[in-house]
Amino acid sequence: MPAITFIHPDGKSIRIETVGGESAMRAATRHGLDGILAECGGNAMCATCHVYVDEAWLVRLPAMADDEDALLDGTAAERLPNSRLSCQIDITPELDGLVLRMPERQV
Amino acid sequence: MTASGSVGSGVPHLDVDPFDMKFFADPYPTHELLREAGPVVYLDKWKVYGVARYAEVHAVLNDPATFCSSRGVGLSDFKKETPWRPPSLILEADPPAHTRTRAVLSKVLSPTVMKQVRDRFAAAAEERVDALIEKSSFDAITDLAEAYPLSIFPDALGLKPEGREHLIPYASVVFNAFGPPNRLRQEAIERSTPHQAYVAEQCQRENLAPGGFGACIHAQVDEGAITATEAPLLVRSLLSAGLDTTVNGIGAAVYCLARFPDQWQRLRNDLSLARGAFEEAVRFESPVQTFFRTTTREVELSGARIGEGEKVLMFLAAANRDPRRWDRPDSYDITRRTSGHVGFGSGIHMCVGQLVARLEGEVMLTALARRIAKIEITGEPKRRFNNTLRGLDSLPVTITPA
Secondary structure (H helix, E strand, O other): OOEEEEEOOOOOEEEEEOOOOOEHHHHHHHOOOOOOOOOOOOOOOOOOOEEEEOHHHHOOOOOOOHHHHHHHOOOOOOOOOOEEEHHHOEOOHHHOOOEEEOOOOOO | OOEEEEOOOOOEEEOOOOOOHHHHHOOHHHHHHHHHHOOOEEEOOOOEEEEOOHHHHHHHHOOOOOEEOOOOOOOOOOOOOOOOOOOOOOOOOOOOHHHHHHHHHHHHOOHHHHHHHHHHHHHHHHHHHHHHHHHOEEEOHHHHHHHHHHHHHHHHHOOOOOOHHHHHHHHHHHHHHOOOOOHHHHHHHHOOHHHHHHHHHHOOHHHOOOOOHHHHHHHHHHOOOOOOOHHHHHHHHHHHHOOHHHHHHHHHHHHHHHHOHHHHHHHHHOHHHHHHHHHHHHHHHOOEOEEEEEEOOOEEEOOEEEOOOOEEEEEHHHHOOOOOOOOOOOOOOOOOOOOOOOEOEOHHHOOOOHHHHHHHHHHHHHHHHHHEEEEEEOOOOEEEOOOOEOEEEEOEEEEEEO
């Protein structure tokens, strides 16, 4: 199963084995990562699973839908060009090794 | 209240009435019975299927093509009966019609808009706590759970000051009307005429103050997103679902924190837990207890065969305490990872006002915990009965300032 890495704002990182094509958000909440709140449970409605995607991986992610784009305008931490919502990133085998940085805050 | 065993399709038939006063007084034993009887049950009393386990509730919520909303999200099937009011353009609609109206309300209640109203909502919460400290003994429902949303939400919508006393009674009718034709529903609808007239009037563009949520909805007409006849009905959705729900959400949170002083102390020690404390109260109490869907085709759900045109009742509250999904489901734990609870629903119809609810809950609990050392329940809490909403009518408390 593909594994992905989350990096906390303090630089500490954690590698997580994903299961069954789950989203990056689901992998994070399953492991109890404090940095991913995911208040809406993955319905692209709350913008509290915000991540910064490692530059090298950005172009390899699925394209952003309009609703995700609009939600990212309302994130608690600054929106950057590499901002995404982790609930909208399903982990396929091609994304094995993906690196995501968590923002300082989600609300 | 017995599971009378399996019949033909293997779906257990139960003779429970989940809209009965005895059930409302203590729904938890029946929730357990419903969950343990099977993944899908049949309720003979109202001739509907029911799902009470987390997995099936989540599955039904997330398959809107099979389990539709356009035939009503209450017991009444709009294909067979005339709805008591013109159907909602968002709640009682399916894609593609739903997609367009949903986008409008999502934009009006977006995270960006919440950032803009946050300071105002927080200041009003502080003012409410000032007034409560002054009183020291009060009713936590009337003076807090109702008074706070009433002090901000109607203004945020842009409503006139006159007639706001219709808002909570109107919402009570709406949520009673999702239930079966019992006394609660019949009486609510019989008394609804003045409330309906007030609401229809306030939804008109000229009655909504500039800059408010209502005016923002009407502004979408100018953008071509919706028509001028659709806009008032979308404003109506906020009037229906935006106030009584948060009253019950905040009431649930205060009731939990008053009953579980250890959790109150945890919150006082770390105010950043306020948002989680509210969210956990929504899971634990589930202010919105149930919703229905209607099948658009014959479908198999966890081994049960359900025909076309059947009503399926989702027990959101039972799913939120399903031990298959939650550790210690009957404990109120403000540090719980609540992501995935279905207190706001799930899927395309998940509460469009969830961000407003969380903001209100967070700033209110933060203000309370910062300034109040202790909340004591000083009298018997009284329950308010509604076919869909669970909450209290009265919660007498005395507080000790910090």
